[in-house]
Amino acid sequence: MKPATLDLIRAVLKSDETLQSDDRERIILYVMAPGQPVEPRIISVAETCKRLGGLNRQTIYRYCRAGILQAARLPGRERARGITESSIVFAIQSRQRTAEN
Numbered sequence: 001m002k003p004a005t006l007d008l009i010r011a012v013l014k015s016d017e018t019l020q021s022d023d024r025e026r027i028i029l030y031v032m033a034p035g036q037p038v039e040p041r042i043i044s045v046a047e048t049c050k051r052l053g054g055l056n057r058q059t060i061y062r063y064c065r066a067g068i069l070q071a072a073r074l075p076g077r078e079r080a081r082g083i084t085e086s087s088i089v090f091a092i093q094s095r096q097r098t099a100e101n
Contacts, residue, residue, distance in 0.1 A: 003093055006032070010090070021070055025084055032086070042072050042082035051088055063091070 009031060013024045025040045048069070049055050060083065063069040070087040074080040 003097065006090075022072075025070060025072075025086060028086055040072060041085040042074055043085050043088060044074075044082050048083045048088055052091065 006028075010024075010028065013019060013027060016024075019027075022040075029040060043051070045057055045060050048060050049057060052060070060069065064071040064083070068087075068091055070084045071081050072084050074082050
């Protein structure tokens with residue numbers, strides 16, 4: 001799938017106020033890999049920092065508040081949070097596209 005198509009789908013889903021963020025995430029995961037399990041993979045904040053080029057934790061939290069990254073509760077944990085892998089991949093791809101232009 002072309003990145004522009006994925007961007008368009010994300011924009012449409014984001015504009016639909018009836019969908020919750022988890023539902024949007026499941027739809028994106030299904031579109032990206034039909035037939036695969038649709039549970040989002042959750043990455044720790046520390047690993048997210050590494051994947052995004054050594055950003056600090058506070059920057060990751062700011063990105064979550066700004067809607068750039070999507071935070072999710074870690075399974076089996078009450079307070080622990082992580083970042084959905086698809087939002088990390090999307091942020092990396094967006095940054096690469098911006099660098100190319």
